[in-house]
Amino acid sequence: MGLRELFGSRGSRKGRAKAKADDLFDEEFQRKLDYLAMVSRRVFSGTMRAERRTKKTGAGVEFADHREYAAGDDFRYLDWHAYGRLDRLLLRLFEEEEDLSIYFIVDCSASMGFDDGRKLAYAKRLCAALAYVGLANLDRVSIVTAHSELAARMEPTRNKRRIFRIFEFLRGVEADGETDIEAVMRSFVARHKRRGLAVVISDLYDPAGYERGVNVLRYNKFEPFVLHVTDPRDAEPNARGDIMLYDCETGEEREVTVTRTVLARYAEAYERYLKSVERFCTRRQLSYFRADVDQPFEELILRVFRRGGFLR
Amino acid sequence: MQLAGYSAAVLLRAGGLLAAFVVVMYILRLRRRPVSVPFAPLWRRVLRDKESTSLIARLKRWLSLLLQLAIVTALLFALGDPRADVRHEAARHIVVLVDASGSMKAVDVPKGPAAERATKTRLGAAKLQLGRWVGGLGGDDRMLIAQVDAAITPLSTMTEEKVELDEAIERLQASDVRADFDRAFAFALDALRGRTRPEVVVLSDGAIGRVAVDAARLAAVKLSYAKVGSRGRNVAVTSLSVRRYPLDKSRYEVLVEVSNTHDRDEVVKLELYGDGQLTDIVNLRIRAGENLSRFYPNLSGAARMLEARVRLRSGEADDLPSDDRAYALLPERRRARVQLVSRGNMYLDAALLLDEYLEVSKVRPDEYPLQGSFDVTIFDSVDLPRTSETGHVLYLNPPSGEHAPFEVGKTIKSDRRYTIGFDEVKTKHPIVRHLMLADVNVAKARALKGNKRSRAIGKSFRGTLLLAGRDAGRKYVALGFDVRDSDLPLRIAWPLFIVNVIDDFLDEDTRYVSSLRTGEVWKLPVAGKGALATLELPSGAEKVLPVDQGRAVYLGQTAGVYGLSMGAGEPIQRFAANMASPEESAILPVDSLELGGKVAAAVEGFGGSSKRRWWFLALLAVLGVVALEWLSYHRRVTV
Numbered sequence: 001m002g003l004r005e006l007f008g009s010r011g012s013r014k015g016r017a018k019a020k021a022d023d024l025f026d027e028e029f030q031r032k033l034d035y036l037a038m039v040s041r042r043v044f045s046g047t048m049r050a051e052r053r054t055k056k057t058g059a060g061v062e063f064a065d066h067r068e069y070a071a072g073d074d075f076r077y078l079d080w081h082a083y084g085r086l087d088r089l090l091l092r093l094f095e096e097e098e099d100l101s102i103y104f105i106v107d108c109s110a111s112m113g114f115d116d117g118r119k120l121a122y123a124k125r126l127c128a129a130l131a132y133v134g135l136a137n138l139d140r141v142s143i144v145t146a147h148s149e150l151a152a153r154m155e156p157t158r159n160k161r162r163i164f165r166i167f168e169f170l171r172g173v174e175a176d177g178e179t180d181i182e183a184v185m186r187s188f189v190a191r192h193k194r195r196g197l198a199v200v201i202s203d204l205y206d207p208a209g210y211e212r213g214v215n216v217l218r219y220n221k222f223e224p225f226v227l228h229v230t231d232p233r234d235a236e237p238n239a240r241g242d243i244m245l246y247d248c249e250t251g252e253e254r255e256v257t258v259t260r261t262v263l264a265r266y267a268e269a270y271e272r273y274l275k276s277v278e279r280f281c282t283r284r285q286l287s288y289f290r291a292d293v294d295q296p297f298e299e300l301i302l303r304v305f306r307r308g309g310f311l312r
Numbered sequence: 313m314q315l316a317g318y319s320a321a322v323l324l325r326a327g328g329l330l331a332a333f334v335v336v337m338y339i340l341r342l343r344r345r346p347v348s349v350p351f352a353p354l355w356r357r358v359l360r361d362k363e364s365t366s367l368i369a370r371l372k373r374w375l376s377l378l379l380q381l382a383i384v385t386a387l388l389f390a391l392g393d394p395r396a397d398v399r400h401e402a403a404r405h406i407v408v409l410v411d412a413s414g415s416m417k418a419v420d421v422p423k424g425p426a427a428e429r430a431t432k433t434r435l436g437a438a439k440l441q442l443g444r445w446v447g448g449l450g451g452d453d454r455m456l457i458a459q460v461d462a463a464i465t466p467l468s469t470m471t472e473e474k475v476e477l478d479e480a481i482e483r484l485q486a487s488d489v490r491a492d493f494d495r496a497f498a499f500a501l502d503a504l505r506g507r508t509r510p511e512v513v514v515l516s517d518g519a520i521g522r523v524a525v526d527a528a529r530l531a532a533v534k535l536s537y538a539k540v541g542s543r544g545r546n547v548a549v550t551s552l553s554v555r556r557y558p559l560d561k562s563r564y565e566v567l568v569e570v571s572n573t574h575d576r577d578e579v580v581k582l583e584l585y586g587d588g589q590l591t592d593i594v595n596l597r598i599r600a601g602e603n604l605s606r607f608y609p610n611l612s613g614a615a616r617m618l619e620a621r622v623r624l625r626s627g628e629a630d631d632l633p634s635d636d637r638a639y640a641l642l643p644e645r646r647r648a649r650v651q652l653v654s655r656g657n658m659y660l661d662a663a664l665l666l667d668e669y670l671e672v673s674k675v676r677p678d679e680y681p682l683q684g685s686f687d688v689t690i691f692d693s694v695d696l697p698r699t700s701e702t703g704h705v706l707y708l709n710p711p712s713g714e715h716a717p718f719e720v721g722k723t724i725k726s727d728r729r730y731t732i733g734f735d736e737v738k739t740k741h742p743i744v745r746h747l748m749l750a751d752v753n754v755a756k757a758r759a760l761k762g763n764k765r766s767r768a769i770g771k772s773f774r775g776t777l778l779l780a781g782r783d784a785g786r787k788y789v790a791l792g793f794d795v796r797d798s799d800l801p802l803r804i805a806w807p808l809f810i811v812n813v814i815d816d817f818l819d820e821d822t823r824y825v826s827s828l829r830t831g832e833v834w835k836l837p838v839a840g841k842g843a844l845a846t847l848e849l850p851s852g853a854e855k856v857l858p859v860d861q862g863r864a865v866y867l868g869q870t871a872g873v874y875g876l877s878m879g880a881g882e883p884i885q886r887f888a889a890n891m892a893s894p895e896e897s898a899i900l901p902v903d904s905l906e907l908g909g910k911v912a913a914a915v916e917g918f919g920g921s922s923k924r925r926w927w928f929l930a931l932l933a934v935l936g937v938v939a940l941e942w943l944s945y946h947r948r949v950t951v
Contacts, residue, residue, distance in 0.1 A: 203351075246348055266354065
């Protein structure tokens with residue numbers, strides 16, 4: 001059942017009116033969401049179910065691992081076969097099945113709105129698309145926006161019918177403020193006790209560094225999923241001669257004479273920065289995708305599906 | 313090394329100003345274009361190495377400043393026109409005498425560049441030439457520009473400042489006078505006294521006449537001459553005068569003189585206008601160099617102004633239009649009131665009838681005086697006191713001098729040996745002008761004896777017969793015999809005598825000058841009291857003149873009709889002025905000039921003008937480039 005069919009006449013009338021008013025989530029975009037949802041089921045059919053198993057051990061039925069027995073453990077889970085062979089008391093662990101919570105943490109700092117807000121618009125589309133796929137897989141989807149602190153939050157929801165609420169929420173997001181990923185993540189983990197997949201959609205332009213913020217998620221048992229939104233124009237600034245550079249977030253000023261050499265070195269530095277982000281995530285086995293705003297977002301979504309990690 | 317161009321002082325001043333300007337421009341804080349970036353820390357990393365080179369970047373700007381200062385210095389140095397192989401010469405001091413006489417209004421400058429043709433007049437061409445000389449003035453050379461017309465007028469100081477000299481050139485103006493080069497050379501030699509390399513440059517058409525100059529002083533000065541003008545085809549009205557007939561003042565006669573100063577015969581059309589209406593027109597053939605007079609007798613009709621115009625019959629214009637016209641004003645006519653106190657004198661009555669502008673009131677002696685005021689009173693054989701209304705007085709045969717300002721002597725009579733008559737006559741006195749009194753016979757008369765304020769006009773050997781004088785601000789004339797005791801009434805001299813006396817009393821005598829000559833100091837009688845008079849020029853402009861002893865003094869330099877009054881609301885007295893100078897109308901330019909035995913050389917030494925002009929353009933170009941560089945690089949307008 002498609003998105004338009006799903007919501008019938010109500011969705012078609014209001015949805016069309018809103019789509020006309022907002023190019024970001026127009027009818028073309030909604031058709032693509034239908035397509036992505038269908039493709040996601042076909043690609044992961046057989047292995048994908050409407051449920052997701054967490055690594056949490058406990059009351060599940062599928063064996064997960066052994067560990068040494070400790071005083072107070074339930075005797076019922078002792079592996080007597082192992083005791084017979086190895087003469088050691090080992091406790092059998094099972095995976096516990098529960099609904100997956102997907103949190104989208106959308107960076108809405110001023111840098112995301114830089115240059116006509118291309119990155120923020122792209123981030124919104126990514127978020128909406130992935131949220132729709134998540135809703136279609138009966139996952140619990142929640143969205144928060146953040147800059148130097150949490151800006152807005154959409155309560156966890158499930159069911160595809162809620163996608164328009166997500167649209168509404170994302171439409172209201174505007175770029176403003178400085179970036180402080182660590183503070184945001186600390187605030188986020190404090191407020192969300194239910195662990196799950198934390199999809200960070202950001203350009204990661206944090207003067208204090210993005211690493212600590214991502215680690216906060218890791219240390220608090222969230223699964224960080226980094227969608228790094230990049231704009232090729234950031235690598236090729238339109239600056240020549242003696243200029244006054246100022247940071248669009250902090251307002252920090254810097255007088256500089258920009259020559260070709262300087263521009264080349266900047267481009268190198270920018271590339272190094274992107275690689276460092278990717279290296280950071282890879283080394284920590286975090287899911288990382290570079291989302292280039294010039295790339296069609298559906299291609300990126302399909303790449304995400306093929307790599308796995310987002311849906312299981 | 314010497315500077316042949318601008319002097320070191322000028323260059324230093326200009327250099328100081330330009331250097332200050334350039335430095336101030338560089339002191340101004342660099343205006344940087346603000347550029348927003350999404351993530352400044354990335355730039356910080358890039359610029360960490362760049363910081364170390366910022367000092368070099370700043371030095372680059374200093375180098376740019378030094379480069380510009382060097383450019384300015386080099387250009388100024390070039391403007392000085394440095395010459396290593398030029399022998400040092402002292403500065404020239406040049407007095408340029410610019411002829412601003414009437415002939416410089418000639419419009420014969422057809423040759424030469426377009427700019428010269430556009431100026432039309434010789435003076436315009438002279439100004440252009442002078443402008444080129446000023447532009448080519450050497451570095452330390454100084455020049456004084458003086459305008460020579462009826463007076464010598466220095467228009468600038470002895471200066472090297474081209475702005476002042478250019479302003480002086482702008483003020484040059486030709487007038488309708490002869491140029492007084494006697495005073496001009498005296499002035500120039502005085503101005504050059506004690507100066508290095510003195511030089512007098514005469515910029516003229518050469519029609520300067522004979523000049524009295526101190527040859528010894530002139531020998532120590534370089535004399536140069538630049539000719540202006542090319543042709544001399546000119547016909548002119550060189551004289552115009554008019555007078556009323558003494559016995560019929562409604563009629564007048566006119567004398568016009570037309571000159572052809574060209575070297576070939578011309579056929580001209582001479583027109584005479586009275587109060588703007590054409591009165592007479594005649595074609596005349598004038599030979600080369602001829603002055604042709606034409607007399608117009610017995611004219612009437614015009615009330616006030618006469619104008620004579622001459623033009624070539626072919627319709628072409630001659631080279632000097634300003635002398636093709638001349639103006640003259642007829643004397644004003646007014647009706648004079650005459651009081652005749654007489655017991656009856658037919659001869660006197662008849663003489664007074666001749667002038668229709670006389671309003672004669674007869675009165676017997678016992679009814680004297682009549683009511684009202686009179687211009688003239690005639691006491692015929694009576695001795696009565698004058699009153700404030702009597703006016704001027706003519707005494708005929710005064711019986712005694714009791715009430716007269718003179719003494720009346722004993723009666724003298726003719727006899728066989730001697731007939732009383734006018735043995736001695738002051739013929740230049742206006743009351744006896746045109747009169748033949750020498751053969752008048754008088755039977756008996758009374759000898760008159762005047763005082764210090766009187767003058768004997770006619771005398772016999774036995775005493776004064778005709779006396780004229782002034783008493784209590786009034787004129788008087790006394791004739792010492794009864795005309796009936798003489799043959800005077802039988803002569804034409806009798807009515808003329810009466811008319812002359814009344815005209816003299818009323819200042820309407822035949823000495824009236826119908827037009828003045830320009831280039832002379834006019835002493836214009838004014839009616840009324842006051843220290844200042846207002847002169848209305850032919851152009852319509854007004855000038856305030858000082859009045860000295862009842863006369864306003866003015867150096868007239870423009871031909872035309874003037875008006876003189878003692879202020880607003882006061883009657884305006886009109887008079888005309890003409891150049892009337894055959895010498896000034898002879899406008900054929902002279903190729904060479906010789907003064908005091910010295911032949912003027914050609915003008916030279918102003919050749920640097922074109923070179924310096926190129927340097928000036930180069931300076932402008934460089935300044936433009938520097939300004940563009942500053943705007944583009946330093947102010948980041950284009951980057």
